Amino acid sequence: MTDAKRKAHYARGPLFAVAPMIDWTDRRCRFFHRLLAPDALLYTEMIVADAVLHGDRERLLGFDSEEHPLALQLGGSDPAKLAEAARIAEGFGYDEINLNVGCPSDRVQSGAFGACLMLQPALVGECLSAMRQAVSIPVTVKCRIGVDDQDPEAALDALADAAVEAGVSAIWVHARKAWLQGLSPKENRDIPPLDYSRVVRLKARLPDMFIGLNGGLTSVRMAAEHLKGLDGVMMGRGAYGNPSDLAEVGPLIYDRPPAEVDYPALLQRMADYAGAxxxxxxxxxxxxxxxxxxxxxxxxxxxxxxxLSERAVRPDATPDLLLEAFSYVSLTGTPTETAA
Ligand SMILES: Cc1cc2nc3c(=O)[nH]c(=O)nc-3n(C[C@H](O)[C@H](O)[C@H](O)COP(=O)(O)O)c2cc1C
Incomplete structure (x- = not known):
């Protein structure tokens, strides 16, 4: 294993990532996002390590080569299972394996993983260390700044120290707590207050570690502004809800010359993809x-x-529907809130 492979996309400077989102960032979504943002790091949905070990691997892990660079996010808290799942995923060609320490859903809590692992930094360290020993690609973690009544200063430092000790290549922080009781997963993405300065302090304390910021970045422009003093920015709902904004990633994050999106070509590509x-x-x-x-x-x-919403679900729908729907769109106008 070479250090170069280990660092891969993390060695190249500032990084923009589209966040892992269950039910949203499946392979179809990622293929589409990739056409808009050739440089972004893409994440899968969280996949539970047990599912990788016992489930239909091609269905769970399969992806198109266009999706690179692509990180698989795993959920779990058993070091041996996570290591094995990571090894299998490396065989599929992923560029990175990420451990979920941020998801607050009940289902995940009952399996003792996700955000509740913020309470067990030593176990997170063991998991990450086992994963790292199993693969030669980067192993990373995505976490919160704490859970419930944890002090975010101590909680995030403890988690980050365990991750550094385990040899991770990056720490992505969703800059708010998760409240494990009383909030739905959706509320847990909105209600606990954001604290970007906590993430900036983590970077100041760990200047050699890649620290990425996530949470509440609603546009690529806003993400680029928050990149100062940090190594990466990760957008979830903003990117999913307004995917055209991903075309700004090249110019605003990677200093590429601005380029108009060729929408007819993009839609033809998506229609071909849908046909396949x-x-x-x-x-x-x-x-x-x-x-x-x-x-x-x-x-x-x-x-x-x-x-798209009403007719794509019909059994006789064909990929041409994309081109038909596009014929109603006029790209001459400046985006407006009220446009029909
Ligand atoms: C539908 C949905 C599913 C999500 N699934 C995951 C997941 O599988 N793993 C994870 O770490 N975070 C998950 N998240 C959280 C996002 O990765 C991200 O941390 C959160 O949405 C905050 O970023 P944002 O404000 O840019 O959306 C999910 C978010 C949404 C909206």
Whole structure:
């Protein structure tokens, strides 16, 4: 194993990532996001280590080569199982394995992983260390700043120290606590207050470690502004809801020259992709559901949304629906809030 491989995308400077999101960042979504943001690091949905060990691996782990660089996020708290799942995933060609220490859902709590692991930094260290020994690609962690009544200063430092000790390549921090009792997972992404300064303090304390910020970054421009003093920014809902904004990643994060998105070519590519997906037994709506927000703010966006939402689910729907829906969109206008 070489150090270069270990560091890979983390050695290249500032990094923009699209966050792992269960039910959202599946392979269809990632293929689509990749066309808009060639440089972004993409994450899978969280996949539980047990599922990798015992489930249908091709269905759970399969992806298209276009999705690189691609990180698999694992959920679990058993070092041996996580190590084995990481090893299997490396065989599939992933570029990174990430451990979820941020997800507060009940299902996850009952399995003793996700955000409640903030309470067990030593166990997180063991998990990460076992994963790191099993693979030669980067192993990383995504965590919160604490849970419940934990002091975020001590809680995040303890977690980060365990991760550093285990040899991770990056620590991504969703800059708010998770409250394990009384809030739904959705509320836990909005209600506990954001504290970006806590993440900046972590970076000051660990200047040699890659520290990435996540949470409440609603546009690529806002993400770029928060990159100062940090190593990476990660956007979740903002990227999913308004995917055209991902075209700003090149110019605003990676200093690439601004380029207009060639939407007709993009949609043709997605139609071809959808055709191939359907030929394998998939449904059109599994592809188009991730594209509904594409023309947000442009004249015709409402019609686009309506056609995709209502007609892509019909059994006789074909990929041409994408091109038909696009014919109602006018790209000449400046995005407006009220555009139809
Ligand atoms: C639908 C949905 C599913 C999510 N699933 C995961 C997940 O699988 N793993 C994870 O670490 N975070 C998950 N998250 C949290 C996001 O990765 C991210 O931390 C959170 O949404 C805050 O970032 P944002 O404000 O940019 O959306 C999910 C968020 C959403 C909206």
């Amino acid at each position: 997906h359907m030929a394998r037994g998939g449904r059109l709506s599994q592809v188009t559901r991730h594209m509904v927000g594409l023309f947000q703010g442009q004249p015709g966006a409402r019609r686009w949304r309506q056609i």
